[in-house]
Amino acid sequence: xxxxxxxxxxxxxxTISKFEQGSEVTARDxxxxxxxxAEQTSGQRPGEQKIWRIIMxxxxxxAAAAAVIIxxxxxxxxxxxxxxxxxxxxxxxxxxxxxxxxxxxDMTAEISYPENKKLSFQSENxxxxxxxxxxxxxxxxxxxxxxxxxxxxxxxYRIGPKEKTYSRFVLSESQAETESDFPRQWVKxxxxxxxxxxxxxxxxxxxxxxxxxxxxxxxEGDEGxxxxxxxxxxxxxxxxxxxxxxxxxxxxxxxxxxxxxDFQWDVELDESVFEPNIPEDYRLIIEExxxxxxxxxxxxKPTRLLTDTEKDDQPMAKEVVRKLLQACANKNWDEFSxxxxxxxxxxxxxxxxxxxxxxxxxxxxxxxxxxxxYVPYQIKLKLGEVRKRNLxxxxxxxxxxxxxxxxx
Amino acid sequence: xxxxxxxxxxxxxxxxxxxxxxxxxxTRREDVVGDLLQELFIRLWNSKTFDNAxxxxxxxxxxxxxxxxxWRRKQKARCQPLEENCPAASDSSSALxxxxxxxxxxxxxxxxxxxxxxxxxxVVMRYIEQDSYEEIxxxxxxxxxxxxxxxxxxxxxxxxxxxxxxx
Numbered sequence: 105x106x107x108x109x110x111x112x113x114x115x116x117x118x119t120i121s122k123f124e125q126g127s128e129v130t131a132r133d134x135x136x137x138x139x140x141x142a143e144q145t146s147g148q149r150p151g152e153q154k155i156w157r158i159i160m161x162x163x164x165x166x167a168a169a170a171a172v173i174i175x176x177x178x179x180x181x182x183x184x185x186x187x188x189x190x191x192x193x194x195x196x197x198x199x200x201x202x203x204x205x206x207x208x209x210d211m212t213a214e215i216s217y218p219e220n221k222k223l224s225f226q227s228e229n230x231x232x233x234x235x236x237x238x239x240x241x242x243x244x245x246x247x248x249x250x251x252x253x254x255x256x257x258x259x260x261y262r263i264g265p266k267e268k269t270y271s272r273f274v275l276s277e278s279q280a281e282t283e284s285d286f287p288r289q290w291v292k293x294x295x296x297x298x299x300x301x302x303x304x305x306x307x308x309x310x311x312x313x314x315x316x317x318x319x320x321x322x323x324e325g326d327e328g329x330x331x332x333x334x335x336x337x338x339x340x341x342x343x344x345x346x347x348x349x350x351x352x353x354x355x356x357x358x359x360x361x362x363x364x365x366d367f368q369w370d371v372e373l374d375e376s377v378f379e380p381n382i383p384e385d386y387r388l389i390i391e392e393x394x395x396x397x398x399x400x401x402x403x404x405k406p407t408r409l410l411t412d413t414e415k416d417d418q419p420m421a422k423e424v425v426r427k428l429l430q431a432c433a434n435k436n437w438d439e440f441s442x443x444x445x446x447x448x449x450x451x452x453x454x455x456x457x458x459x460x461x462x463x464x465x466x467x468x469x470x471x472x473x474x475x476x477x478y479v480p481y482q483i484k485l486k487l488g489e490v491r492k493r494n495l496x497x498x499x500x501x502x503x504x505x506x507x508x509x510x511x512x
Numbered sequence: 513x514x515x516x517x518x519x520x521x522x523x524x525x526x527x528x529x530x531x532x533x534x535x536x537x538x539t540r541r542e543d544v545v546g547d548l549l550q551e552l553f554i555r556l557w558n559s560k561t562f563d564n565a566x567x568x569x570x571x572x573x574x575x576x577x578x579x580x581x582x583w584r585r586k587q588k589a590r591c592q593p594l595e596e597n598c599p600a601a602s603d604s605s606s607a608l609x610x611x612x613x614x615x616x617x618x619x620x621x622x623x624x625x626x627x628x629x630x631x632x633x634x635v636v637m638r639y640i641e642q643d644s645y646e647e648i649x650x651x652x653x654x655x656x657x658x659x660x661x662x663x664x665x666x667x668x669x670x671x672x673x674x675x676x677x678x679x
Contacts, residue, residue: 108674110667116620117639119613125536125545133546134528137553141520144557208628226658245655306559308629309552309575309582366630374672 191304192313192334198295200339201288206232206373209287210366216359231287236378252380261380262390270382271390287364290344293321293455294332302331307343307365311336322455326350326357340369407469414470417477417506421468421497424506425479428495429465432457432483444508445500457512459486468497475499476509516563520556527569531576537640538580538621540614548583552576570651577636581625623673631666638663 208231214224225248230238236254240247250263253275260273294317302314312333320330328348335342346362410418424443431439435458437449449457466480478494485491496510531552536545556562556572565571624632630652637643637651638659645663649656 113620113670116616120537120617121640121642123537130529130532133532133549136546137550140550210630242658245657305561306555309578366628368628
């Protein structure tokens, strides 16, 4: 066999592309389709007829079928029979996506602006648990950003091919463990809500069943709808859509649409997919440890003894943390902003933190003479992750109160 | 529903032949193409989302690719090549040559079935149907440059897949 290079692959495709079937065979097959469609029009669907004939042969089944029909008529249900009997087992969808170790999908985001202007970008996404995740983002067909998140190496990269720049971020233990797997998070949230079944559909030849949720938690108080379409054969998602008017910039709500599709569940992803391979001529513009890493480091420093005044302040520092975490638990983002001035959470962060459960809040401590307090806390996020960190709190001289300033 | 029926019959008249040819190329089985074509049109007939398709041909085209690869996945027995219809390769005058060529074509199609759905569709449109990047982009509602980049990556992945199979 010849060497398998690109030329050889193209040669093979070319051979396949030269195939032309005889016109008689084509005409015969097209005629068969016409006949079949004519049967559909007249309501005679051979497959269905056969099923009903078999069912109606049995006397017992006949009685049962009659009862079902009566109930269905009373309730106004639509019995279509045949292929519609089997459907998506919704309870199994979450279970199935949880078992998947690697997936790929595409995402399209489109934001509409006045005068019919639109901003859209597409991304190819690779997710493989502890091997990491990678996002290639395109705008106007051009690759404008790549993001890598590599939990094993505890590092993340953001690469700008156009500017030939990159940033490197060191991840803490818990950040490395945090999943950044939107499809699975979306599926869990949608199916935990009060969804409406949309019935059957077909997406690119795949028979699907859909559900939708109006004003889902994913929209964070904005108006809109989220839809999930699942393959009836595999019980795996085929497409997810989020459509609505969402707060995007400068307080303006913009019609926005996110679509995730072209899912490949449980694919084999080579490790090379997660190698950033940054060219030598790319300039490093940011290299930093993220906030939580700083606070973890601080935790390792010895705590210092508190003065009497500080001992008096200790309960207030703790109370700010309790209120802040409680605000997340209640999804009270106004309260959150009040307790943490200057921090604006984005939608995904709100989804991530909203509804959390407080496990424990420890005693505030200090490590140096700065105004910063460290308050140990342990929480359980709605998506299951247990997070144990120190929240940073300081006394704000301007407003004369304690406020949060890092470590969430 | 009547609108959908009209749309489908029109599609059959205008593009039935092309869809038939596509299925034949992807399955390389004369005996199954007719059934798959029927299956394709029945799926479209029952598809609510087809009603909203801006480009019915593009929708059907992708559905046909998906159907053909679905068939390939389910196929346990080896495909019988349409030998008499395949153009002869330089060394395929002998029975052995034909067998080797058929094997090679099966390998590349099976490797293509392992690509992501989008990459697979783009590869089929580009290299088997020989569409331009502009046509592919229009059909898939994406940008030509993105299609080009995706094709290059898909080709690299195909090389890996075929090389690993060879080992």
